[in-house]
Each structure stands twice: as C-alpha cells, then as structure tokens.
Amino acid sequence: MADLLLARGIAYRNQGDFPEALADFDQSLWLRSDSISTANMRAWTFREMGEYAAAEEAYSQTLKDQSLKEQVAESRSVWQAFLSRCVVRQDLGHFSLSADDCEIALQGRRDEDSLYFAARAYNRLERCAEAVPLLEEALMLEPVLSRIYGELGFAYGCIGNSQRALTVLEEGLERFPGDEGLQAMRRWVIGI
Numbered sequence: 001m002a003d004l005l006l007a008r009g010i011a012y013r014n015q016g017d018f019p020e021a022l023a024d025f026d027q028s029l030w031l032r033s034d035s036i037s038t039a040n041m042r043a044w045t046f047r048e049m050g051e052y053a054a055a056e057e058a059y060s061q062t063l064k065d066q067s068l069k070e071q072v073a074e075s076r077s078v079w080q081a082f083l084s085r086c087v088v089r090q091d092l093g094h095f096s097l098s099a100d101d102c103e104i105a106l107q108g109r110r111d112e113d114s115l116y117f118a119a120r121a122y123n124r125l126e127r128c129a130e131a132v133p134l135l136e137e138a139l140m141l142e143p144v145l146s147r148i149y150g151e152l153g154f155a156y157g158c159i160g161n162s163q164r165a166l167t168v169l170e171e172g173l174e175r176f177p178g179d180e181g182l183q184a185m186r187r188w189v190i191g192i
Helices: 002-014 018-031 036-048 052-062 066-071 076-091 095-108 112-124 128-139 146-158 162-175 180-191
Strands: none
Touching (some): 036 052, 112 128
C-alpha cells in the first residue's frame, strides 16, 4: 500500500496537485516511516510549491541521523537527499550550508548535478578556484548542459582568467547557440 500511495503521490505532483501529493506521501510515510525516497519526494514537493524553508526542514528531518553520511555512496536515496538539500539551501541563499551538503553528495556520485551545484555554491562563496576543477570534470560528462559553461565562465572570470572564461563561453555558445545566459555571462566577462 505504501508503494501505491507513493506512486499516486508522484502522479498528483506531476499534475501540480501538491496538497493531494503531500497527503499521499504522508500516508505512505506513516506506513513505511523509514522510506528515504518517499521522504525525498515529499520534501521536493515543498520546493516545487516554492516553500523552500519547509523543504529544507523536511530534508533535514530525513538526514537527522548522522550515520547517513556514511551511506551516501551506497544509497541513491541518501545521496539524493543530500544533493536536494544542497539545492534547496541555495534557493534560500544559504551557500555555506549548501556547500557542506554538496561535498557529502560528491562522495556518493560525481554527476552533472552534484558537480554543478557544488561549484555554484563555491562560486557564490567566492571560492571560485575550488569550482573550476569540478566544472571542468562536469564538461567531460554527457549530456553537458549550458549551465556548466556559464558557471565555469563565471569561475574563471572570478579568479581573473578572463581569456579562459571567454574561451569556455564561446565553446558553450557553439554548442548552445543563442543561449541567453551564456550571452549575458560573456558580456559580463568582457566587461571585467
């Protein structure tokens, strides 16, 4: 029954019916309180509703057991909880806490999302030199999204390497012609 409620909750969420989704996730968690994947779905629903503080609290409740940090490499659900809380903390402007969560997530998986959000947190904390290798690593993965080029261009600009920033942004614009974010970042780099 818990799995059926989870599936229906996901369907409700995909339709934008957040109250019904939350009700099903809550019922599913009542039946299976240890389901991290259901707790993740519930927390992300708060984010989709724009209730970032509620989302952060929900993820923090899921991750309150400190031993979960050691499970991040073995459990996709635990990894996802750390990465998602990292994202929500960025939504809230809590970049230092976000970086902490991203660092834990990187111990579990080094995919485009975990590399990007860790680097984004570092850039916002003006730790741009730490962002560069993560974003360079992300460029080696497929599919590469335009946001990787933009964030890497920003990181290089932040550390004073405007020429490399422009090169990265030009490469991004070759791959994603007309991308407004990359064009704006290119104008910023030219102006520094």
